[in-house]
Amino acid sequence: MPEIHLVGVAALLTLSVIVLLAGRGRNLTLVVYGCALVISLVLCGGATMRLLMQSPPSSLALPIGLPWLGAHFRIDALSSFFLAIINFGGAAASLYGLGYGRHEREPLRVLPFFPAFLAGMNVVLMADDAFTFLLSWEFMSLASWSLVMAHHREADNIRAGLVNIVMAGIGAFALLLAFGVLAGPDGFYAFADMRTHAPAPLAAAAVLALVLFGAGSKAGLVPLHVWLPLAHPAAPSHVSALMSGVMTKVAVYAFIRVAFDLLGPPAWWWGVPVLILGAATAVIGVLFALVHTDLKRILAYSTIENIGIIFVALGLSLGFLASGFAAAAALAMTAALFHVLNHSLFKSLLFFGAGAVITATGSREIGQLGGLLNRMPATGLFMLVGCAAISALPPLNGFASEWLAFQAILLSPSLPSWALKLLTPAAGAMLALAAALAGACFVRLFGIAFLGRPRTITSAKAVEVDRFSLTAMGGLACLCLLAGIFPGQVIDALAPVARATTGAAMHPQAAMPWLSIAPIAESRSSYDGLLVFVFIVSSALLAAFIVHRLASNALRRAPAWDCGFPDADPITQYSAESFAQPVRRVFSSFAFRARAQVDMPPPGDLRPASYTVEWVDLSWAVFYRPVVAAVAKMAYWMNRMQYLTIRQYLSLVFAALVFLLLVLASWA
Template identity: 60%
Template sequence: MVLSVLLRAMAAMALTGVAVIPVCRRHGTGPWVYGTVLAACSIAFAAALGHLLAGAAPLTLTLPLGIPWLGAHFRLDALSAFFVMVVNLGGAAASLYAIGYGRHESEPHRILPFYPGFLAAMNLVVLADDAFVFLFAWELMSLSSWALVMAHHRAEGTARAGYIYLVMAGFGTLCLLLAFGLLAGSEGAYTFDAMRAGALPVSLQTLVLVLVLLGAGSKAGIVPLHVWLPLAHPAAPSHVSALMSGVMTKVAVYGLIRIVFTLAGPPAWWWAVIVLIIGGATAVLGVLYALMQNDLKRLLAYSTVENIGIIYIGLGLALAFQANGLAVGAALALTSALYHVLNHSLFKSLLFFGAGAVLSATGERNMEHLGGLIHPMPVSAATFLVGCAAISALPPLNGFVSEWLTFQAILISPDLPQWGLKFLVPAVGAALALSAALAAACFVRAFGITFLGRPRTPRAVAAAEIDRSSRGAMVVLAVLCILAGVLPGLVVDALSGVVRELTQGSSLPAQSGLPWLSLIPLSEARSSYNGLILLVFLTFTSTLIALSVRRLASHEVRRAPAWDCGFPDASPTTQYSAGSFAQPIRRVFGHVAFRAVERVEMPEPGSLQPARLHVHLRDLIWDTIFAPIQKVVAFTTEHLNGLQFLTIRSYLALVFGVLILLLSGLALWP
């Protein structure tokens, strides 16, 4: 039974984490742990893929665990099978990468016990079929990932990152707990089957939506709940960062889909307005924040925010179409969102692996201290380039397909009857186009400053290629990014079972039988895409141009001084920098988004003092939302601190007063 196989694989991961505790301080233990997790993830991925492609009926299993009268319920349907695939594909890639990368860890005992448990908890969230198991696994996922974030606890900023992450995780769990309480109703129906059978008033359904957006959205990283993401991702080890960004945020997306699309009841059209506004704002602000970063891992963390926004745009469109009975539009929008879930897990894991390779080779994350790494690290550079092109939505790679499908869903939005949606959806489409263009600029900057040009520091000069297993994981993900872009019809057909399950029977037409492996989401007269032909065309034309230039160009050599941009000094510091690349975009958007302030210190003529440019950016979301909350909490706790110094008489008087107050409230309750 497939579900039993998955639960056994999950149990093997959890037991691996427990068994390694006595010996995890020894170096050399890591490859065994990561190898075991790699095998378990591979088995779970194959089992989930087989179940999804077979179109099998949902499987359920109840174990006598947890709450005595409730038990632990598990379910494997098309939706959970897809997300089990995403979790374990990312887990297998991260484990293969960590076999080599983990050898550089100075304190492996802070990672090895929690890493298998983290993957087991994410699998458990996806397979849970009642509120208790879901919330237990969700909290276990949060705590184990917090422990991994704190692995390098002595590094500057790690303690703050872990604290903010823990606070946001607790807030998210509380919101999900309240949402499940509303879904359970007065009878306490905590199983998902009972919640599906229940019927909530529209007002309570909307409240459930808001709570889920807060609870799952805080874990996914939507604006303005994203503040933990750019702190936690850089602090964690790179293979853990890849899991948190590429996989854990998708588990949060799963939580939103599971509750909103299958448990909360039929959606109202204004739900789409909320989700679309959040998705559009998250996509644009995420990529703008990413463009301002010089820290490579912090840039990738903010880019995760942008891609979560793109997924939310697809889900918002699906809610709009589904609420209006437009099954074809809902199927197209859901397909685009789920496709981007898979795509982001692939190319974001690849990019974090590349950032880890750079960090391992140079000890640097600041792009201003890198450069020229394409020569000593050709494999890492080539695979990182594939990831950059994929996340920039350049054809024929996978990122283009999912964003193109999202635009196709936007183009049929005039069929929606509500005028609010008729105006909102094109505006969100413009935001999506803007975010795609800015993402391309962001990753041209990331790749160019990191890998091209001349080395800017001695550490970049001394860089060398990383180990074979880490390179192998990067190559595998790069190949999958290409295949998912060149053969999109196969992916769409694999997703059709999930889409039918969420839309009660609708999906896109079958794509596997189309000539030349084309992708035609609605009709050939409206739009079509063929990644295979595009790949052949690009390969042929680029090869032809290269051969023509080589044959027709002059073979004479002319020697002359290289243009030095007006600088007689050939220092690498005269190269284009990350800050100078972002300056035009910062000057366009910086005042509105960051209250950017530039101050130039220009010395007097004849002075030997250097000219300096100071740039100050503010995080307006932190300043306007979280900083005031932090001040209120600090003020309250400071004044409540005196309660611990009361005498026994004061304590008794305080308890008596509170009891009288509660009884008075109960007596006056209507």
């Protein structure tokens, strides 16, 4: 099985090289995305079949890489699941790119790196030794950076690329140290050797901290998230979907691989930092999504929120596993994996929809949109499905996975550790807050962008996008609905992964009556997505029948109510800023220090009034800005040292010599 995937990776890399050598071509976009679509579908199908058939792990060693080690590759249940997600996301992005790519101004800055990016993510998931893992991890990071810099003439994109590559380097260095500690003095770089040589408790704590830093920086955990809302909006929309819906899952895989596989049996406290970081990430991510007005930046911050939800479930799984509750650990792990799948579906859908809106209107500011549902009905419908799914509304898939996470949280009173017993309900409350704010966030996004009246001429003249883009969005919207209606089948498909990571799995759900799911026991809690779907559809049809058949046919026209002033100007509508103002005022003091500035001219002054809002990411202000200032100051003084005179250089050498002599004298 690894042979097939390596052939697919080789095909993707060959495609990249061919594009680089071919230069310009009339049908280059069609060839690249078409080939990437076929290769990704083949790899996704192979990984999915392997997962459903519960095939045993298979390995392959190649005589490349380190001379004494070679390159080891292995596919097991965990990597099969993530390979299926990565390649399905790549196939969806390739299908979308067949239409969206035609609008790219400089296609040669995207086409060579797109298949290379897919290849890098595939190799990370198959790597079975530290060297191959880190090499492919860096290759993936460099390919994604190249795609972020595709529109390099924009100043914001240059800054996004710089922050992206710096954070990628720091995260990779943390992973390098983590694998160094795992390898030990004997140099056990192969994962198989690491599994048989569990580190000491202190070393295991260091590895956990390092992998949280390294994988968390790539996933977007707070406070390591600062690059993500800059880089994801800078890339082309189908690449943003890959980075947000897919690449962040590679980071989740890295954490699971180390924490649940290579580190050995967990200690009870391992779940504490994961829970805290996950809960804080979920709330902070959705708060920033709620106050921003850039369409793609809203989606990027929403990714941070969903990564927090995943890590909360992973922290719960670690705590339950260390306490001997294997069934509860399997439930929490299944919730995390289910949300990994769901987020890849609805976030890719939403980024595709954002790309369609940008193509049709040329704007990413939701305050400059409005009324798009009448002009882009298919895109509006698919975006509505994505917004409802990410808001965890039944019967869509986002509700099913978050409901499973809350079911795991309700088992926390059985934990023996008081730290986890008290921390888990607090994390559950923060997840509930994040879910409520996510609903408000996407009501705001969809309402401002698609409902009401057009705020600009470009919004009024928008037209529907191409069929390739609509097909990609429609397929993802259908999968969001199917995964929410039939969650039991998805849970059963995830059983081999849960069993491989926690040693247990949820009891089979497909045999439950009416396709319902009962994660713990039917008498305790159950959910039936199909019945909820039937109830919603039947209620909507009944309401439509009553309105259209039994209501009066008389038509009455009246001006829109606007506080007594029938003004048809679109500026009288709710704005994105006014919608978020109550939440901004409540959370501004500790979340983002929002400051509103009003410039109201006195009577007689004809200049217009202005209202501006500024907010600061506290993670950037507290952690990164001092480091940047220190580096800049150091660079300034180092630069000054290049222009010293000969006498000054001799004086420095003499002072250094005296200092070293004093050190030697005191040492003696």
